[in-house]
Amino acid sequence: MIEMIFAEFDKMLGNLSGLLDKAEALAAQKKFDVGNLLAARLAPDQFHFIRQVQIACDTVKFGASRLAGKDAPRFEDNESTMPDLRRRITMTRDFLASVKAADFTGWESRKTLNPRREGKYLPGDEYLMQHVIPNFYFHVTTAYSILRHNGVEIGKADYLGAINYRDL
């Protein structure tokens, strides 16, 4: 089942790229600098849009890395434009694609470490449930909300992406 969770993360990262397109479209239509959206935030002491995308990517990257026991590529957090953010998303999805189902074997009990919590660990299952999943969706949703709050024409379908309903 963990493969399905990461497959969904991958799909959501694609949806996030789609949100960038909609943001650019609004900036072009209204003739404002798209950087205004990149620097936007919902509260003065909350991260801006660029940082939300960076953290969404990192949550997936470190999640896969720690649960699969595979080194993650290092990203410099130097994105400042829409093409930069697209590249960050693509690099994250490329890393995800490099992690194979077999790499996750034993993930539930793998001790996951976090540099912010020295000398501590979380078992893989708790790390996935209590950290990776809620944080990933938090940052994707916050990125979405920053755009929505600023007039970008997006809705729930842009967030969720296509869902393959079957005929009964």
Place this chain on the structure above:
Amino acid sequence: MIEMIFAEFDKMLGNLSGLLDKAEALAAQKKFDVGNLLAARLAPDQFHFIRQVQIACDTVKFGASRLAGKDAPRFEDNESTMPDLRRRITMTRDFLASVKAADFTGWESRKTLNPRREGKYLPGDEYLMQHVIPNFYFHVTTAYSILRHNGVEIGKADYLGAINYRDL
């Protein structure tokens, strides 16, 4: 693993209750009507706070109901106060507690129906991954963001709740 996902939803609903407390505290401190927060939204064509909480609850309720094949209690969507919302959250958690691990047997392939998609279904695993999880965290995060945007003093720890890190 599905039990862990719903256990985390239950925890997040408790965290959401904690956000209500912080919202009430700010309203009391600044002497404004807490109803102003309940009616707040991030965009004029997006749902307000009350509706975000209702949908977060319903996403979990219908998720458990459809994946476990158990009838869900009907809620009237008539909440208009903080105590109303607390009751809604409690009723949702009570229903969750009534669903036992054994009820989920076969959930992955169970055909889940949605009244909005007549004549269609999703297999349980796709319904959980592509609908329940992303929607639940979307609405909890949006409720959080509405409060944060309006000055309620909350941070990521209020959203995530306590995490039980172990000593290495």
